[in-house]
Amino acid sequence: MAPTQCMKAENIMLTMLIPGPTAPSNNIDVYLQPLIEDLKDLWTEDYPGLGTLAGCKVKGKQACNVCGKETPHRWLKFGRKHVYMGNRKRLMPGHPYRRRKGWFDNTVELGVSKRIQSGKKYLKADMPVRHNIDVMHVEKNVSDALLSILMNNEKSKDGLKARKDLQDMGIRSILHLEKRGKRTYLLPAAFWLSKEEKSMKSHDHHVLLQNLFPVALRGLLPKGPRIAVNRICNYFNRLCQRVIDPKKLLTLEAEIVETMCQLERFFPPSLFDIMFHLPLHLAKEARLGGPVHFRWIYPFERYMKTLKAYVKNFARPEAFQEAINRNEDIEATENVLEGRPLQKATEVTLTDKERETAHRYILMNAAVMDPYIELHLEELQATDERCTKNETLLWKYHTERFPQWIKDKIPNNSKEHLKRLRWLAFGPRNNAHTYKGYVVNGHRYHSDDVKRNTQNSGVTYEAFSMCRASAKDSKQMADMVAYYGVIKDIILLDYHMFQVPLFKCSWAHKGKRVKEEEGFTLVNLSMNQSSFANDPYILPSQAKQVFYSREDESSPWYIVMRAPPRGYHELETEERFDYEPSVQPIEDIGYQSDDESFCVRDDCEGVLVDV
Template sequence: MACFAEDPRNLKLGLAADGFNPFSNMSTTYSCWPVMLVTYNLPPWLCMKKENIMLTLLIPGPKQPGKDIDIYLQPLIEDLQELWNNGVNVYDSYTNSCFNLRAILMWTINDFRGYGNLSGCTTKGKVACPLCGDKTNELPLRHNLDVMHVEKNICESIIGTLFDISGKTKDKINARKDLEDMGVCHELHPKDHGCRTYLPAASHTLSKTEKENFSLRGLLPKGPRMAIMRLCAFFNKLCQRVIDREVVVALEDEVVETICFIVECYLVDETVIFYSGYFKHDFGGNDQNARNQDFFSDVILEGHPILGGKSMSLSDEVLERAHSYVLFNTTVTKPFLQMHLEELKQSNKNLERNHNLLQKTHANNFATWLKEKVSFLTSICEDGETLKWLANSPRNHAMSYNGYVINGQRFHTKDVDKSTQNSGVSIEATTICRASAKDTSQVVDVVAYYGVIKEIILLDYFQFQLPIFKCHWANAGHGVKFEDGFTLVNLHQSQNQYVREPFFLASQAKQVFYSREIDSPSWYIVLKAPPRGYYELEMYNEDQDLTSRPEYVTTRYMNIYDDSEEVSYVIEDCEGLLV
């Protein structure tokens, strides 16, 4: 029999199974277990699309199958064994021939409870770790934990504990009795209160008012806050698309310390679909566009507007600033920026010696120079037609919109009254800045700027339209700071230094959200979400997005213990619970 790896058409499969209640959180108890096969022959942005996942079993019932799941899986196992041992004769339409198709089941993917059901190992109680059991390494199949499912479960447990949600909180009487048995955290031990038991308020307990105005940084004491934030940083790093093995080892050491602290203090959307533009036009089934999917337009170069637009007239000054930014930041003009600088140096030796004067002259004269040279430059430019219309400036009349979709993200202006916040943006720009607070020497560095969208404008270059955003920027010097691993911005400081540079290209925008600090109303925590349906790897470069790097929420400088603070496991200004 030929080697399995010799034919790339042989299937490499992964099995995923999990249960859910189709009646959501209603009182009806019911369990439905889908068993799916994922084909890893496909690239990452296709193998997880719903049309490429095979639903092999659907196990319904009043309760979960538990360890009896092997009975339901028996027909599937027999088919998989047949595909591995003998294969089946199938027709290949591409080569117009038949071949023997074989398949291999490489692993399973589950949460911790499903792990136990499929592997036959115990995953609860004193011997809950399946990796520590006898002959664990001799299991015939590799069983993997779904990190995003585990992350969801941990998130629900933390939120349930902080808000004391019935059925979700982990801070119950049995947990307090465990602390008593272990002889730790004596302040949290349960106390007899007549025929009932009193549970003292822990340091993570929130009052009713605090639950209504929830802010992790503004409410929780430093110990619980740092523990939760370090746990968030752990998952942030673990879920990066590329991760080094040495980083994983360091993460393991960090999370052990974090979990130990959580145990000492007693603090203990699931599905990711990799959208792709691979089948944008013809897939023969569902032609509905994704919510934030870009679509091709002969007129608009990038993205598309949403909501109603209105005509507007731009003053000469505003038009000049907007057009200047376009010329200095579009790909088609990039090669000619350096060409203009070289001509300026050759024409005036003073400019060559004075860098600031050179840049000022370059900024003031580039648009005129490009317009004069456009006839020659279009002959050496691959996109000469676009360059020609860019050089001749846009119309004074433009279109203004309240919403825009680009790069898999939906943006709105600040004035749009919506329940969701889509006006926050950030961009990274190369600029000259001070080396440090103490070192006044100038260095070139990439700086992240944060702001909110005030206007969305489509500049009309006669043959095409180009979207730009007009923003209200936070002061990059005194209006941005880093605390406890988070980036905070002050959106209320004076922005006089940015009044003359309010514009940037819509294609450069990265969406961020701002969460107001309760104890400091002028400062906002910066939160970032990846673009919706924009996971095609060659389209979204994670390393070039500063706000997506693991250091953005980092464990560096997150010291859980502070020798200057007295550790307390209870909170005095909040009532405990009688059970």
Template sequence: MHIEKNVCDSIIGTLLEIPGKNKDGIAARLDLLNMGVKTDLQPKYGERRTRLPPGPWNLSRAEKREVCNSFYGMKVPEGYSSNIKNLVSLQDSRLLGLKSHDCHTLMQQLLPVAIRSVLEKPARYAITRLCFFFNAICAKTVDVSKLDKLEEDVVVTLCLLEKYFPPSFFDIMVHLVVHLVREVHLCGPVYFRWMYPFERYMKVLKGYVQNRTRPEGCIAERYIAEEAVEFCTQHLSDVSTVGVPSSQKMGVSKPLSGCTNMEEVLPYIEQHMIHIKTAYPKFRKSTKWLQDKHNSTFIQWLRFKVQSELEEDNHGVSENLRWLAAGPNMAVPLYRSYLIKGIKFNIKAQDDVRTTQNSGVYLLAHTMQVASAKDKNPILSNMGFYGVIQEIWDLDYQKFTIPVFRCDWIDSSGLVVDELGFTLVDLSKIGHRNDQFVLASQVKQIFFVDDPMHRGWSVVLSMPNREYNDVIGAEVLGDVIIECEPFTRGMPNVDTFDELVGGLGGQNIRGFGQKTISAKNTGSRL
């Protein structure tokens, strides 16, 4: 984690020319002259001052301002990192006060987005490759068979950086990057060995200190008092645990969820499809018509089917299925925020007045894809949907409640993937308006960052996989792991790096202006 911080400081300090962290200067240029490389970058001595010609790593004043504005406008989910806006100084175009975890999030995901529209393409891609390496090395699951290839790639990445950065950039910390893969071979995944959880808990302990002359006594007394109070809250009703804040209109998912296990409903879905094919033999081969008919009539058929089975003596209808078939209460409460497995979701209106972004969701659904309205051969396959939560409903089935999100889903025409694997969406292109609802348990939280290269488009970034064992009050130790799934962005292949640098025309993005296959909503998300 300290190697990652120092490398991040060197890159940002050199790009933004931050005093004390900038690896460029007169001495670095003289080193180039003595080595006989890049002699066109040697210092130009004048009568009053010495001028340094711009190198591949230098940003213009407008580009520095653009990078800082990109960081300044980033809103990340709650608990993802500190507020990036507080780290940016727009007056002198710098990033100030970066902590180790701030550098971690920058190198993992945010820095490649901020520099998308600046620098020459070879230098920009070399930095992006290094960020992808840190993303891969910090993954929670590591494929041992790919570690050798990963080590080869990072060596080539550092060689590419040597082509575009001054020799002074490559200090011992940049060199130690080469040995990180070997450490994974010997010690296992990185997140078992880094210090983020302990540094976070040290901040909690330092907050206990009230008397600076006796810090140890303050920590011990406060810790014992909290343990005693928390033990008492377990035996009292309607009492909140110490340290867990409660906000207005915050819903919390309950351990019992009626639709987390759909095995009880699947047999009825198959029976209903057989019933439709029998009742309408002319449409047996029309997959799309059968699916539409199933979506519009299944709930009424299920209610009648379950009622008829309940009237029999030896029925096998479970209690959960009986309440599902009866339908929810028509009085539906709405929430601005909802907590599910330790992850907080907000509606878009709530995010607009906050410094965090918790309204983005991603859904991988098995749905029907058609090329056009006249397509008679639809394809059933998995497809990803990106959306923004507009409303949070809590459906009451008497015995349990099920949270449901009403989302604005991005139309397929507003979704592209660039040559480096970044997913770009146009949030203004809303589609799938006839199927806006999704179960809260089926989505993954994501967030959107404005693309500085293409105005009006946003880059999709994913949230860490926290894997809470308990819904409320779980201790978070590994929540700083940045997972790419399902947005896998492997490093660009070394063999095709020169092609990416020279053959893609700079700012072009594959997919803009092209027609793509659209997915007609089939209701399969519910």
């Protein structure tokens, strides 16, 4: 069975082990030995389960099952645990981080990382990967640890023992403990959020780490810790893409080493448990084993949630029978070309100009019209010499004349053309239907006047547009341009025999209303729509959903956030999601001197601890 089918819920085979009074407990690895023999080709499990079921070491000096005996470990005297730093060994020999003593563990790094263990050595089998590290669990644990240390809550790894370990290692003296009477004072670290900034809450660590962290921390933390956190977020974002260029994975392997070194510089050693070491190997595993969504646990976890909902008696979970099929694919309405509307329709009457504008857009973007568009362009060039020399004039005439030309070319009583093509050339009625919501390609959209807790009206659309290199350049060229906007109306045009959906949008002006800052796209949604009056529409299939996060209450600028469609990782849609966030180079991180003043925030309160 193909990987795209194996991860479908309807193809998952469930084997249940019901624990009882004579359960094997810690000896379950012996009990499951026959099963493990069959699973040697690919073993996916959360990391602690690897130690329980496969007998691997997941704690102590050899906690990394990939590095084995070469796992870089350090024992924290006061934290009483092993941490896994030493990432500078993986850098190039001349990298500047190798010479920085005070930034890391007070030593100059001269060593090099040794070759990792292979699956062949481990299982005596021909395997490129000795164990498949589950991205889902690593991502969740990294996100949880970062959120806790930024919020400085009860789970934070920057406490009294962590500061004592800094003092024991002789680094970041400015963060060492201060005695204030009978109590000990912990200075506010550069990565702490102030009370006013602690307003971010989320339980979905996948979305949190890849989408919300970079936006939420923008403008809050000092530049160094913020960029380091953004880089680890971008790493997981690019790693989890459905389509990955193998050449880019080599770059990703080098970037994650620098990113982990940056985290080592700004965050305490106590943060770097084994979950902060495993990301170093994920890019190589993707290079050897393919995209992560064929190997992670998300589909199984979600399917288990569905199955648990069928259980009525938890003392007898084996007695349940699945009542429904978990196929969430959305079937399109028969007389609608794509997708399906939500809620009740409202009938409206379009003006002749509105009808012509919408009809022209559909004709120009319908795939079935492509041969006729080429034919019309050739006729214009043959009949008017100016159109041959002036491409702008050619497309102007084409846009204005094509609807009437195609109507004459394909009469409604033609026997040579398909019925749908004849009605498309004939044109729609003035009476149309509008809706508040629409579902297409796994996305759920709503017009912006719908008051909801979730925001579903943001869209982006990439289109070829005639543009100039500068204001002084008179020559126009066709180039791909990204437009950002919000849905104002969802309209279904009635073409007598079928309906065609359109999104009518308000668009941000390219140039003054769209800008790039620190790897983020910002748009100004306070827009005058006069320049888009003749072209406000897009087809639902052309829309890519985005979300807008306002910089602050007084700012007109919104940060653009992208998210994959529903069912994207479960392969319930064929849509590609090729968004790759930019990664800032290490030169932009700042703090290149040995001055440690950046380690403490002067706008945040510290913590008094009773010893």
